[in-house]
Amino acid sequence: MENVIELQNVNKSFGDFQLKNLTMTVKKGYITGLIGGNGVGKSTTIKLIMNLLQPDSGDISIFGLNYKGNEKEIKQRVGFVFDSNVFYEHLSLKEMVGIISRSYHYWDDGIFQAYVEKFELPLKKKLKTFSKGMMMKTSIAIALSHQAELIIMDEPTSGLDPIFRRELLEILHEIMEDGQKSIFFSTHITTDLDRIADYITFLHNGEHIFTKKSYQIEEEYALVKGGLDLLDPDTKQEFISIKTSPHGFEALTSNKGRVEEVFGSLVVMEKPTLEDIMFYTKKGTVTDV
Amino acid sequence: MYNLIRKDIVMQKKTLWILLPIQLVYLSLNIGYVWIGFVFSIVIIMNAFSMDEKSSINTLLNSLPYTRKEMVSSKYIGVLVFTFIVISGLFIGNLILNQELMAWKEIMLIISLVMIVASFILPFSYQFKSQYLLIASIVLFVIYMVIINMIFHNLNEVIMNFVEKLLSLQTLSFYLITSGSILILFACSWLLSIRIFKNKVL
Numbered sequence: 001m002e003n004v005i006e007l008q009n010v011n012k013s014f015g016d017f018q019l020k021n022l023t024m025t026v027k028k029g030y031i032t033g034l035i036g037g038n039g040v041g042k043s044t045t046i047k048l049i050m051n052l053l054q055p056d057s058g059d060i061s062i063f064g065l066n067y068k069g070n071e072k073e074i075k076q077r078v079g080f081v082f083d084s085n086v087f088y089e090h091l092s093l094k095e096m097v098g099i100i101s102r103s104y105h106y107w108d109d110g111i112f113q114a115y116v117e118k119f120e121l122p123l124k125k126k127l128k129t130f131s132k133g134m135m136m137k138t139s140i141a142i143a144l145s146h147q148a149e150l151i152i153m154d155e156p157t158s159g160l161d162p163i164f165r166r167e168l169l170e171i172l173h174e175i176m177e178d179g180q181k182s183i184f185f186s187t188h189i190t191t192d193l194d195r196i197a198d199y200i201t202f203l204h205n206g207e208h209i210f211t212k213k214s215y216q217i218e219e220e221y222a223l224v225k226g227g228l229d230l231l232d233p234d235t236k237q238e239f240i241s242i243k244t245s246p247h248g249f250e251a252l253t254s255n256k257g258r259v260e261e262v263f264g265s266l267v268v269m270e271k272p273t274l275e276d277i278m279f280y281t282k283k284g285t286v287t288d289v
Numbered sequence: 290m291y292n293l294i295r296k297d298i299v300m301q302k303k304t305l306w307i308l309l310p311i312q313l314v315y316l317s318l319n320i321g322y323v324w325i326g327f328v329f330s331i332v333i334i335m336n337a338f339s340m341d342e343k344s345s346i347n348t349l350l351n352s353l354p355y356t357r358k359e360m361v362s363s364k365y366i367g368v369l370v371f372t373f374i375v376i377s378g379l380f381i382g383n384l385i386l387n388q389e390l391m392a393w394k395e396i397m398l399i400i401s402l403v404m405i406v407a408s409f410i411l412p413f414s415y416q417f418k419s420q421y422l423l424i425a426s427i428v429l430f431v432i433y434m435v436i437i438n439m440i441f442h443n444l445n446e447v448i449m450n451f452v453e454k455l456l457s458l459q460t461l462s463f464y465l466i467t468s469g470s471i472l473i474l475f476a477c478s479w480l481l482s483i484r485i486f487k488n489k490v491l
Contacts, residue, residue: 014490050348050351050352051351052347052348052351052490053490054488071354071356072354072355072356073354075352075353075354075355076354078352080352082348082349082352084345085345086345086346086348086349086352087345087346087349088300088340088346091300095299098299099292099296099299100353102292102295103292103353103354103355104353104354
């Protein structure tokens, strides 16, 4: 399977923060979500992929190309979607697009107009009057009008109202229909990802924890609940981390089958949400220290 | 890259429409046009520069198919383009208001001054931020005043005399050496800015 983004042993540190030996890929034709809490390196990863930051060491390639020498070609084929105002505020949408469209070889004004109508974007209003949702729509319309093969979004769903979030997910579905495009986005609102991402990449403390197909996570991970009497040093080994209360324990495992073997029907197993996985993984690393 | 320069001009359109008539007012007040041309050029150049300085705009420009080298180069070519526009405005204004042609020497002097000053403030602004220019110039001014008061009481006169002497020199070799050194200074500043901007964390 072809990779649109490849990171090989990427290291980047500034101040206290460190991205450690990050190796990850984004597959062509799929939606990949990058999840993790605040400050674990999601934005840094996206910035590295955008060439806003350069890695201290390691390789980054987009479409199999390196930024050195291919920067313009890569950027012709990538659409970046921002939810904040990255535009010149005092310009109208029409003026701004007039400037942007000239940069792209394959700009299609027909497509852009169609999206402007679909999203009900005001062409003549100044960009500083746009809401967050409108900004996002503008960004998407621009990304789709230059026929980008890869769409990269940094925290697209944060700060959007639930109605537009649904709309956005639908738009993303439409984009994916021809099977040629790929989407990579970062988020910490994981309920959206349950619905849309084909792959989930989980980052924690600057380290890549896993990249898995969404259904794979369901098959492997389980939230286990049971009585405190079941826990002893041996059985504790089976879990990533455990939360106890006077009434019993709740724990996360990445090996559902094994836990079934060990505890059988003594415990209750539930499907964990991505948030559960994030929460317990974070807790796990904390208690390890 | 042509598009980046075009963008700067389009964005400065409003400023230009406001500043060019003001130029005429200054002209009619009989203020030396070397001074007018120089100040207006620098103001427009720095206005274009500061618009692109916000981190959000850097994000935008960086997501478009341009290299950082091109972003810097567009500003340096912009220096010449805007100076040309300002001088054209002055030339025409002068022709209409005072019915006289601008001396080519004065035109060259404006271009030289703008290029020299831009060669210093652009790398400075890439390294720090253009908003610190004011502070830097105040500091420079204070240093200059201290020098005048403490060490060189007649520094002002010395500089004035030196400039006047330079301007009165008419030899070809003088012009060649001066324009050559300005071009070299400008080119070095250009390369330095590219280097600074390339490694900058945006």
